Amino acid sequence: MYTVSKALNNADGVSARSRELVLKATRELGYVPNRAAQELRRNTRSSVAVITASTSNYYYIDLMKGIERTLRLSDRTAVVADIAAEGVYTPDLEDATIRNLIQSRTAGVISTLTLRQENVELLADWDIPVVFVDSHPPENTGLPSITMDNAAASLRVGAHLAEHGYPDWLFLVYPALWSTRLARERGIREAARLHGAELTVLESRNDAASAHATLSAHLDRPGTTAPRAIIAGNNPMVHATLTVLGERGLRVPDDVAIIGFDDFAWAPLLDPPLTMLDEDSEHIGVLAAQTLARLIDEQLDAERQGRSPTPVYRPEDSREVSADLVIRRSCGC
DSSP: OHHHHHHHTTOSSOOHHHHHHHHHHHHHHTOOOOHHHHHHHHOOOOEEEEEESOTTSTHHHHHHHHHHHHHHTTTOEEEEEESSGGGOOOHHHHHHHHHHHHHTTOSOEEESSOOOHHHHHHHHHTTOOEEEESSOOOTTSOOOEEEEOHHHHHHHHHHHHHHTTOOEEEEEEOOTTSTHHHHHHHHHHHHHHHHTOEEEEEEOOSSHHHHHHHHHHHHTSTTOOOOSEEEEOSHHHHHHHHHHHHHTTOOTTTTOEEEEESOOTTGGGSSSOOEEEEOOHHHHHHHHHHHHHHHHHHHHHHHHTTOOOOOOOOGGGOEEEOOEEEOOSTTOO
């Protein structure tokens, strides 16, 4: 059994022939090593969790690309836990997910949603470091976050719409449970005030079907006309906006201009190509993974030296990145 264990863990002291025989037998038997048990014994902290909130948003695809590319450099892997599938969030699912991650001995957490205070404290009790991306940590926790300057980005979106002279805007946006909502709305409201535009804010659940129903119901109200410009708060909102306008025979941008948040790969391939706010989520994923990997490595060093593995966060672990407004034709350019 000792030789088998060393062969499975790629340790020294096993001949190439013996290692190949062991690996061949495990493949034939369908054996899968219990990584959680190995973590308990070796404490290598090799797997981290990425908590997402509705993976229908293309933002997460590029985010994961940056996270996984960075973690590979330290021989770590990432698993995804979605706590708001199809845009529907429940506290019970968040609670269950956090407990499962602790039981599986996850080395750290990257969360795209502001977790409940109780769960942040529970992770801290188990010395599991947490980095937030595209969201802010609970107040007064001192936990790191990597976010876009959403208010400034929204001001740029509004300023560009004002250049076209559009008098009325509609902001179709997801709930404030996703903390970026507040800053994005604040920036859009300020831009409308500065440029004298009439603004309607329309909140939907964070999925395309709900956003479609919300926007359709709004346009069906007696006396309501389509706005001259729609700002779609993320990818599901973009999807719903394009669908609703197409169903009603409204042309983009001749009848209604569109600007969306969170650029995605096929936005320039649509007709017309979509003007989008690009926050480069892959780069955000790289920064988050680098921060988390450093925290985990510091914990391992502390344990080797007989010190407490409590994560040590630094002020510079929290930062805001800038975004680019990628101008195409859906805005009227």
